[in-house]
Amino acid sequence: MSGRKNVVIVGGGGFGAALARSLSQKLDPTQHTLTLINSRSYIIWYPATIRMTTTAEQELEKSCLVPYDKLLVNGLGTIKIARVIRVDARTEGKGGSVALDTGESIDYDVLLLAPGSVWPEPLDFPDGEKRAAVNHIQDWRKKFKDAQDIVVVGGGSCGIEYAGEVADFYPGKKVTIVHGPDKLLNSTYPDKFRKRIEQDVRETGVNIVFGDYMDDNTITNGFVTTRLGKKIKADLVVSILIRPDTESNTTLLFRSLLVSWNATSGDVLDAQGYIRIKSTFQLLSYPDVLSCGDACDWKEEKQVAKAMFQEPIIVANILALLAGHAPPKQYKGTMEMIIVTNGRYRGVSYFNVLWGILLGNWFTSWMKSKELVVSQARRNYGL
Numbered sequence: 001m002s003g004r005k006n007v008v009i010v011g012g013g014g015f016g017a018a019l020a021r022s023l024s025q026k027l028d029p030t031q032h033t034l035t036l037i038n039s040r041s042y043i044i045w046y047p048a049t050i051r052m053t054t055t056a057e058q059e060l061e062k063s064c065l066v067p068y069d070k071l072l073v074n075g076l077g078t079i080k081i082a083r084v085i086r087v088d089a090r091t092e093g094k095g096g097s098v099a100l101d102t103g104e105s106i107d108y109d110v111l112l113l114a115p116g117s118v119w120p121e122p123l124d125f126p127d128g129e130k131r132a133a134v135n136h137i138q139d140w141r142k143k144f145k146d147a148q149d150i151v152v153v154g155g156g157s158c159g160i161e162y163a164g165e166v167a168d169f170y171p172g173k174k175v176t177i178v179h180g181p182d183k184l185l186n187s188t189y190p191d192k193f194r195k196r197i198e199q200d201v202r203e204t205g206v207n208i209v210f211g212d213y214m215d216d217n218t219i220t221n222g223f224v225t226t227r228l229g230k231k232i233k234a235d236l237v238v239s240i241l242i243r244p245d246t247e248s249n250t251t252l253l254f255r256s257l258l259v260s261w262n263a264t265s266g267d268v269l270d271a272q273g274y275i276r277i278k279s280t281f282q283l284l285s286y287p288d289v290l291s292c293g294d295a296c297d298w299k300e301e302k303q304v305a306k307a308m309f310q311e312p313i314i315v316a317n318i319l320a321l322l323a324g325h326a327p328p329k330q331y332k333g334t335m336e337m338i339i340v341t342n343g344r345y346r347g348v349s350y351f352n353v354l355w356g357i358l359l360g361n362w363f364t365s366w367m368k369s370k371e372l373v374v375s376q377a378r379r380n381y382g383l
Contacts, residue, residue: 004033005322008098008108010084011245012038014046014304015293016114017071017381022315024072032322034077035106037098039127041081042067043381046123046304048372050158053122053140054165061137063374065130070382080104083127087111095288110321112314113275113291115245117302122162122238147236148173151224153214154240155179156186157340160201162238167204168343176207176232178214188301188336193350193358200342200361214239242302243273245295270297279330281314288321290314300333309334341369 007023009016020036027034045064052060068079082100089096095109118124122140126132144150150166152159155177163175177184183194184201201208213227217237224234268283270276274297277283281290292310294302310331317327341347347364351357367373 004031005109006033006035006107007110007112007318007322008106009034009036009112009114010098011114011116011293012036012040012043012068012079013114013116013293014043015116015307015310016112017043017068018307018311019112019114019292019314020077021071021073021380021382022311023318024074024076026315026319027076027322029074029076032076034072035080035108036068036072036077037080037082037084037100037106038068039081039083040125040133041129042133043071044125044133045372045374045377046119047368047377048374049123049125050161051165051372053137054144054162055169056141057169060372060374061134063378064372065133066378066381066383067130073382080106081128089286109288110318111289112318113289113295114293115295117242117294118245119242120158120238120240123158143236144170149222149233150175150236150238151214151217151232151234152177152238152240153217155181155184155208156240156242157338158242159238159240160184160197161341162240163201163206164204164342164346167206168345171205174207174233175205176209176234177201178209178212178226178232180211180213182210184208185338185340189338189350190356193348193356196358196360197340197348200346200348204342204346272297279332280317280327281310281331282317282327290317298331298333301336301338303338305337306334339364339368341365341372344369 009020023034043066045066048060048064052064082102084098085101086099087096097105097107099105125136144166150173152163159177163177166173166175184197185194212230215227217224217239219234222233223231224237225231268276275291275295277291277296281292283289283291292314313329313331316329320327336352337350339349341364345365346361347369349359349364
């Protein structure tokens with residue numbers, strides 16, 4: 001690389017792609033190189049994927065599977081479609097290399113890990129080219145179209161939005177949400193917001209079972225059985241379990257980190273599998289490795305919207321590391337906010353400012369429900 005320092009980003013999802021675009025504008029091409037590694041040849045705009053996998057309306061596969069063609073600016077950067085299978089670190093804090101499943105090895109001076117999340121089956125898109133994703137989308141649309149009784153396991157935002165899309169586009173179908181706590185979402189959000197969401201969901205005809213769990217999603221004779229023995233009619237089960245993509249069977253990345261650094265698992269991952277970071281986004285004991293996004297252990301809700309708050313801090317700290325300086329910026333978190341759609345024209349939004357602001361159908365539809373922020377996302381990625 002002719003003596004230039006290389007920044008390697010592992011993961012080209014919402015966070016990784018945003019950081020790659022920003023760095024391509026900030027790095028000096030005479031001094032630096034940039035490599036983005038992702039297992040798919042496109043960015044998935046996840047806020048649109050629930051509707052995209054439920055119905056063919058709006059043909060979202062044409063707009064929210066975003067190509068990388070114009071992501072990097074000023075001709076700075078290379079995109080590799082591959083999986084990282086190993087990290088080989090040199091002396092601690094002095095760079096290293098990543099090995100790809102293609103057989104290639106790429107040196108890094110600063111490594112940014114943005115692996116994101118492992119999503120449940122409807123949103124678990126295959127690796128590789130876009131055609132495979134389109135086939136996956138069409139398969140799930142058919143499942144939703146053919147089903148009459150749909151059980152959604154988990155009443156977080158994704159579960160609520162799946163129930164809302166089905167209720168909107170297939171009003172004759174019966175949808176049941178099974179949720180362990182006694183209110184939708186989680187305790188990050190105030191009860192008044194959680195109750196408002198419940199009211200909005202019930203008004204669409206969706207049934208909610210609180211205080212129960214699905215340990216086995218097997219459909220037997222047209223029914224599923226909850227932990228407490230309740231039988232629910234079902235011919236399709238959608239289980240919403242999201243976890244950090246740090247212990248996947250398809251990558252040895254984090255195992256190799258532990259071996260390469262002679263570290264214990266607690267040095268890199270917490271008990272839930274999240275990457276342990278400092279407020280500078282650096283890993284605890286490894287100053288030349290940073291991490292951002294859904295897979296980090298920072299105590300805040302995991303949302304792609306958080307990228308806009310994390311991005312300037314990470315970019316400033318990477319530039320400082322490349323120049324041999326200590327990272328100057330610390331992340332203090334940001335306010336919690338969420339926009340939960342309930343089909344195209346409904347939903348509830350919450351902003352944790354002042355007394356906690358709740359906004360209903362008109363605002364939520366205008367901000368997200370109708371178009372799912374696809375146009376803005378494409379502009380942010382250079383299209």
